[in-house]
Amino acid sequence: MKKTALSDRILREVEKPARYIGKEINSVEKDPEQVDIRFAMCFPDVYEIGMSHLGIQIIYEQLNRLPYVWCERVYSPWPDLHRIMKEQRIPLFALESQEMVKGFDFLGITLQYELCYANILQILDLSGIPLHAKDRGEEDPIVLGGGPCAYNPEPLADFFDFFYIGESETVMEEVVRLRRDMKKAGRSRAEYLRELSHIPGMYVPSLYEVSYREDQTLAAFSPRYPDVPARVKRQVCMNLSEAPYPEKPLVPYIKVTQDRVVLEIQRGCIRGCRFCQAGMIYRPLREKSLDTLKKEAERMLEASGHEEISLSSLSSSDYSQLPELLDYLIKNFRSQSINISLPSLRIDNFSLEVMKQVQDVKKSSLTFAPEAGTQRLRDVINKGLAEEEILAGAGAAFRGGWNKVKLYFMLGLPTETKEDRKGIAHLAQGICDAYYEIPKKDRNGKCEITVSTSFFVPKPFTPFQWAPMYREGMYLDRAKEVKEEIRAMKNQKSIRYIWHDAKGTVLEGVLARGDRRLGPVIEYAYRHGALFDAWTDYFNMDIWMEAFAAAGVDHEFYTLRERDTEELLPWDFIDIGVSRRFMEREWERAREGVVTPNCREMCRGCGSRSFGGGVCFEERDDKGHSVNAWKSPELSTLPEREEDEA
Amino acid sequence: MKVRMKMAKTGPIRYVGHLDFMRSFQKALRRSGIRAAFSRGFSPHMLISFASPLGVGLESVGEYVDVELAYRDPFPLDPVEEQRLESIGLKNEDLPPAPSSGELCRMINRELPEGVRVFSMKRVGQMKEKAMALVRGADYLVFLEDGFLAEADLTEAVLSLLAETSIVIHKVTPKSESDVDIRPLIYDLGVMEDGFCAREERFLSFDPEGFSRSLFMSLSAGSAANLKPETLMAALCRKLGKEFDPCALRILRLEMYAEASKAMSELGEAF
Numbered sequence: 001m002k003k004t005a006l007s008d009r010i011l012r013e014v015e016k017p018a019r020y021i022g023k024e025i026n027s028v029e030k031d032p033e034q035v036d037i038r039f040a041m042c043f044p045d046v047y048e049i050g051m052s053h054l055g056i057q058i059i060y061e062q063l064n065r066l067p068y069v070w071c072e073r074v075y076s077p078w079p080d081l082h083r084i085m086k087e088q089r090i091p092l093f094a095l096e097s098q099e100m101v102k103g104f105d106f107l108g109i110t111l112q113y114e115l116c117y118a119n120i121l122q123i124l125d126l127s128g129i130p131l132h133a134k135d136r137g138e139e140d141p142i143v144l145g146g147g148p149c150a151y152n153p154e155p156l157a158d159f160f161d162f163f164y165i166g167e168s169e170t171v172m173e174e175v176v177r178l179r180r181d182m183k184k185a186g187r188s189r190a191e192y193l194r195e196l197s198h199i200p201g202m203y204v205p206s207l208y209e210v211s212y213r214e215d216q217t218l219a220a221f222s223p224r225y226p227d228v229p230a231r232v233k234r235q236v237c238m239n240l241s242e243a244p245y246p247e248k249p250l251v252p253y254i255k256v257t258q259d260r261v262v263l264e265i266q267r268g269c270i271r272g273c274r275f276c277q278a279g280m281i282y283r284p285l286r287e288k289s290l291d292t293l294k295k296e297a298e299r300m301l302e303a304s305g306h307e308e309i310s311l312s313s314l315s316s317s318d319y320s321q322l323p324e325l326l327d328y329l330i331k332n333f334r335s336q337s338i339n340i341s342l343p344s345l346r347i348d349n350f351s352l353e354v355m356k357q358v359q360d361v362k363k364s365s366l367t368f369a370p371e372a373g374t375q376r377l378r379d380v381i382n383k384g385l386a387e388e389e390i391l392a393g394a395g396a397a398f399r400g401g402w403n404k405v406k407l408y409f410m411l412g413l414p415t416e417t418k419e420d421r422k423g424i425a426h427l428a429q430g431i432c433d434a435y436y437e438i439p440k441k442d443r444n445g446k447c448e449i450t451v452s453t454s455f456f457v458p459k460p461f462t463p464f465q466w467a468p469m470y471r472e473g474m475y476l477d478r479a480k481e482v483k484e485e486i487r488a489m490k491n492q493k494s495i496r497y498i499w500h501d502a503k504g505t506v507l508e509g510v511l512a513r514g515d516r517r518l519g520p521v522i523e524y525a526y527r528h529g530a531l532f533d534a535w536t537d538y539f540n541m542d543i544w545m546e547a548f549a550a551a552g553v554d555h556e557f558y559t560l561r562e563r564d565t566e567e568l569l570p571w572d573f574i575d576i577g578v579s580r581r582f583m584e585r586e587w588e589r590a591r592e593g594v595v596t597p598n599c600r601e602m603c604r605g606c607g608s609r610s611f612g613g614g615v616c617f618e619e620r621d622d623k624g625h626s627v628n629a630w631k632s633p634e635l636s637t638l639p640e641r642e643e644d645e646a
Numbered sequence: 647m648k649v650r651m652k653m654a655k656t657g658p659i660r661y662v663g664h665l666d667f668m669r670s671f672q673k674a675l676r677r678s679g680i681r682a683a684f685s686r687g688f689s690p691h692m693l694i695s696f697a698s699p700l701g702v703g704l705e706s707v708g709e710y711v712d713v714e715l716a717y718r719d720p721f722p723l724d725p726v727e728e729q730r731l732e733s734i735g736l737k738n739e740d741l742p743p744a745p746s747s748g749e750l751c752r753m754i755n756r757e758l759p760e761g762v763r764v765f766s767m768k769r770v771g772q773m774k775e776k777a778m779a780l781v782r783g784a785d786y787l788v789f790l791e792d793g794f795l796a797e798a799d800l801t802e803a804v805l806s807l808l809a810e811t812s813i814v815i816h817k818v819t820p821k822s823e824s825d826v827d828i829r830p831l832i833y834d835l836g837v838m839e840d841g842f843c844a845r846e847e848r849f850l851s852f853d854p855e856g857f858s859r860s861l862f863m864s865l866s867a868g869s870a871a872n873l874k875p876e877t878l879m880a881a882l883c884r885k886l887g888k889e890f891d892p893c894a895l896r897i898l899r900l901e902m903y904a905e906a907s908k909a910m911s912e913l914g915e916a917f
Contacts, residue, residue: 004658009791012703012893017661023760025673253662253670253759305673305757307691337690360688 005093006081014081018254019047022073022095025251026303028060029096030070036180038104039063040094040141042074043112044119045534050075051250052258054312055110055147059168061246069176072096074107076119077126079531079538085126092126101127105179107141108164111149111156114511115504115534120145120159121526131523133161133206138189142179151281152460152571155511157205158519161193165574166201166235167267169243174199197228201235203574204228210516210570216557218515218568233575234281238613240267241292248303260308260341261300265293265325269314270599270615274382274590275371275410277459278314280578283606284614285599290321294328301338309333310341317346318600320628326354334358343367347393350633352400362444365404366397372413373423379593380415382586387427395434403444405431410456411478411499414467414590421478424451425485425495432491451486452498453479455505459512460571461578463586469509469559475502503541504533510558515570520551579607600626647719647744650712650770650777651754652911656705656898657761664699671711674757680750681716681742686735693734697777697902697910698784698867701874706899708784710910712770712777717744720917721769747917768914780910781868783833785900786875789857794894798886800837800859807885808835815881828881831873834864857896867902 011017043050063071072094091100146164153163197204207228211219268285340358345351372378435447458467479499524547532538548555599615609616618626684690693714718741747767813829838860865873883890902910
């Protein structure tokens with residue numbers, strides 16, 4: 001039996017030691033002597049979060065299919081183990097081999113949210129890898145980053161050798177193969193990175209230089225050498241049905257957030273909500289074929305032994321063959337006592353009928369995400385969900401026996417007024433009214449409405465990337481307004497209100513749209529104790545405020561001002577395939593409160609068509625509508641309902 | 647058909663706590679192709695019951711779990727048993743015949759994580775008491791890290807502890823605090839001679855080097871009165887006037903017993 005990297009004594013001391021032992025079912029073991037490339041793939045948060053991430057499982061599958069690569073996993077040691085590893089100078093190890101990360105060829109770090117940036121430095125620090133890319137030697141791993149936050153990699157530019165802009169299914173193999181070949185040929189780290197910059201989508205920050213104006217905005221951003229591309233183009237996988245997918249998913253021993261089979265049914269979204277980064281950076285919508293999904297669902301359930309399968313996508317209702325897929329899942333897996341979980345379904349008669357078959361109506365709640373309290377503001381954000389639809393959906397749900405509804409909103413959206421905030425309470429009350437309109441004998445007790453608000457953070461590559469943010473106090477005032485208005489409602493006792501912390505919002509906002517000058521801030525914060533900032537219990541804004549002061553950075557420069565569309569933005573060198581002109585037009589339309597139709601209603605020429613596939617090439621009728629344009633599926637397409645006597 | 651499995655849990659998986667281990671075991675059962683029975687309703691679950699939760703970090707070669715399988719019970723069922731099966735939507739004569747217990751062991755062992763192994767499987771009647779309710783006692787080997795209690799005369803400490811008529815410990819749980827006399831819960835306690843230790847070595851995932859001394863404990867176990875080996879070690883340390891260090895122990899559960907010192911594995915019928 002392989003030894004664990006941590007001694008028995010340490011494993012007995014720390015919380016949830018099973019986070020660190022590896023050996024999960026379907027984890028991949030290889031003989032280190034038989035591979036040329038050792039790849040450590042890291043999610044810089046705790047095991048339970050990292051293990052729930054689909055992207056890493058895809059990369060794990062993809063890389064381990066290559067005979068010359070062994071890809072292993074790394075997660076952030078929890079603060080209790082962090083302290084022990086620092087004190088006893090224990091180097092960070094990968095789970096499978098339990099060997100030091102420092103000896104690997106690559107350390108890949110997924111960048112899923114800004115509040116994990118301090119954890120990235122923890123990973124480097126515990127591994128014994130110099131924090132700054134420029135200080136790394138030939139023996140150190142090449143450190144790469146990818147994922148949503150890589151679409152503005154600049155705050156992290158000092159710490160990464162390169163960023164991978166786009167989907168792993170495209171050029172990842174080329175990236176590792178090049179390393180293998182150059183390593184064999186005895187070429188240096190610098191030579192590799194220079195060569196790598198010629199692979200489309202690869203951004204090597206050290207090969208670019210940046211200058212700033214007196215007003216602190218970016219003056220210029222340009223490659224240092226003529227052979228290095230000035231723009232980095234996002235790499236997109238156009239045939240997801242043929243792409244590697246983890247047919248043998250890792251099965252963790254301890255309960256993780258996503259303890260089920262995750263079936264990605266499509267990538268991208270047609271909706272074009274103006275606040276949503278995912279809706280832009282994953283364009284165009286690409287569906288997986290029904291046959292592929294059937295095969296994958298079956299294999300993954302068989303290989304994992306999971307008791308639940310969940311559909312994953314940004315908007316599952318938009319999958320053109322949803323009724324057929326659900327019919328297949330219900331017919332094949334309900335009889336095997338497998339739960340089917342259907343997040344991100346639009347609530348209508350069809351989805352309610354489906355949900356009735358797969359969940360307990362009395363216990364489950366339905367979720368709506370109106371995001372804004374009034375129709376005016378919903379038009380501004382281009383959330384194509386009308387009040388009538390929400391009320392009709394809720395009414396249908398209540399008549400179907402549900403009595404719990406969750407509503408998600410954002411506060412601090414561009415152009416938001418008092419009326420919009422009060423509108424949140426009014427919409428919640430409207431839903432209560434829909435409930436109490438039902439005759440008492442048909443109701444299932446009281447209704448329970450949960451209103452949850454988070455604070456809006458403008459993200460790069462969205463039409464709101466130019467929008468201003470607010471100070472912490474103003475966010476809390478807004479939440480208070482909502483709270484007071486809810487308390488003034490007739491059925492206020494049926495409405496629960498939850499709001500998110502505002503401190504993290506401000507930091508997230510700074511890091512999301514920051515530039516290279518934030519590097520020293522992140523480093524200072526980590527060195528002074530910042531860790532697990534995404535965890536309310538561990539987040540300490542004071543450390544960050546001290547870090548801004550120490551680095552001489554005015555954090556409000558990044559949050560409070562409205563950016564001019566003329567301004568050169570730190571992430572403008574990345575070409576995501578959606579044009580800046582489209583974003584500017586959308587920003588303009590937002591402020592005019594004009595809705596933009598979704599990709600299936602009408603093509604608005606965002607630029608994604610250049611990828612040559614997906615929704616952009618679906619068949620259109622004479623009005624320009626896609627033949628797959630969304631309409632509530634016929635109820636008759638549903639499988640027969642099994643009567644359950646229990 | 648309800649079966650009782652005896653199994654081992656050794657190696658790094660000892661760091662997986664009881665609830666997580668149960669879930670992993672169920673996933674292994676699903677992968678194995680063995681037909682388990684499920685409860686009815688929207689979130690069906692396996693009908694499964696572990697005899698006694700094993701603490702995080704402890705290893706065992708004597709774990710027991712009862713599982714309801716969707717195979718025909720080869721033994722005649724009485725009406726009450728039939729009714730119980732019906733309540734989970736099954737009818738004995740409609741169920742497929744069960745593979746042999748050896749075959750079932752092979753099927754599950756192919757899917758169990760490293761360090762977990764099912765030794766045997768026996769059929770237990772439908773209405774028989776659950777494994778958990780049967781457990782009365784358990785045997786343990788407790789290995790001491792070499793630096794721990796290094797100068798102490800363990801044999802003498804054990805003898806003088808056993809000579810006491812009552813050993814009162816203060817027990818604090820999240821819900822209550824109380825004084826408990828653990829003396830009646832100790833059936834046997836002794837310092838191991840090297841021989842025994844070596845004999846059990848094959849079960850251990852660790853290098854017993856560095857753990858040259860060990861104690862054998864036979865303790866009351868089960869829902870009525872459970873004494874943890876760590877608790878007894880703490881009492882022994884108190885006797886010696888030494889500080890107790892729970893991280894200096896490696897504990898191996900050897901066996902669990904039902905009434906009248908009958909090993910749990912002796913209950914039930916072979917199939």
